[in-house]
Amino acid sequence: MAEPKKMYISYNNIHKLCQKVAKEILAKNERPDIIIAITGGGMIPARIIRSFLKVKGEKNIPIQAIGLSLYEDMGVDDTVETIGKEVIRTQWLDFMALDKHFDSLIGKKVLIVDEVDDTRTTLHYAVTELEKEIEVQQKRLNRLNEETTLSVFVLHNKDKPKKADLPAKMMETGHYMAAVTVPDEWLCYPWEADDIEEHTELAKQQGND
Numbered sequence: 001m002a003e004p005k006k007m008y009i010s011y012n013n014i015h016k017l018c019q020k021v022a023k024e025i026l027a028k029n030e031r032p033d034i035i036i037a038i039t040g041g042g043m044i045p046a047r048i049i050r051s052f053l054k055v056k057g058e059k060n061i062p063i064q065a066i067g068l069s070l071y072e073d074m075g076v077d078d079t080v081e082t083i084g085k086e087v088i089r090t091q092w093l094d095f096m097a098l099d100k101h102f103d104s105l106i107g108k109k110v111l112i113v114d115e116v117d118d119t120r121t122t123l124h125y126a127v128t129e130l131e132k133e134i135e136v137q138q139k140r141l142n143r144l145n146e147e148t149t150l151s152v153f154v155l156h157n158k159d160k161p162k163k164a165d166l167p168a169k170m171m172e173t174g175h176y177m178a179a180v181t182v183p184d185e186w187l188c189y190p191w192e193a194d195d196i197e198e199h200t201e202l203a204k205q206q207g208n209d
């Protein structure tokens, strides 16, 4: 089988994509109260966008990390059709280190960040689990009237059939933000590059600098 086409992305390009989306978020007056980075790919974009979301006189937005990894689930029957991908949770939210008023996500604007939306399996898992958790806490604390807004920011959305969905409301209200939609190619991020100079040059040649 032929190798899929490779798309090289530079650090500068990532920086600019974060800046573009941050501007859009601030223009809509939807500065998040908390950023949730999906490790590992979401960590660098989360850190960059936080700086662009900084507003004078306002506290820095806290970043929390959740660890989600796609695990090849070979199925019981070893045929191609049964091969799926399962999400494994390796790390979750921890409010202990935050300001004491920040005891949950209830009533907050939450920005979930990852680098790529490929089959959408990971984002679906993250959003579903966070929604479930918020609902449980709302019931427990009797805070049912507070509205929580979950948004998603990814650098790249691959234009392909997805294996899972995100809430229709999120998609319809502009709370799903992909800096760019790209063909279903092999995305080469700079943090994986052996030779960053060569990588950056290839990204430049493709206009991704």
Ligand SMILES: O=P(O)(O)OC[C@H]1O[C@H](OP(=O)(O)OP(=O)(O)O)[C@H](O)[C@@H]1O
Pocket: 038, 039, 040, 041, 042, 068, 069, 070, 114, 115, 116, 117, 118, 119, 120, 121, 122, 123
């Ligand atoms: O849309 P999906 O098909 O779910 O794929 C996207 C996910 O896959 C990658 O994570 P991976 O599990 O490879 O871990 P990593 O971020 O640590 O590299 C990537 O960082 C996304 O989280």
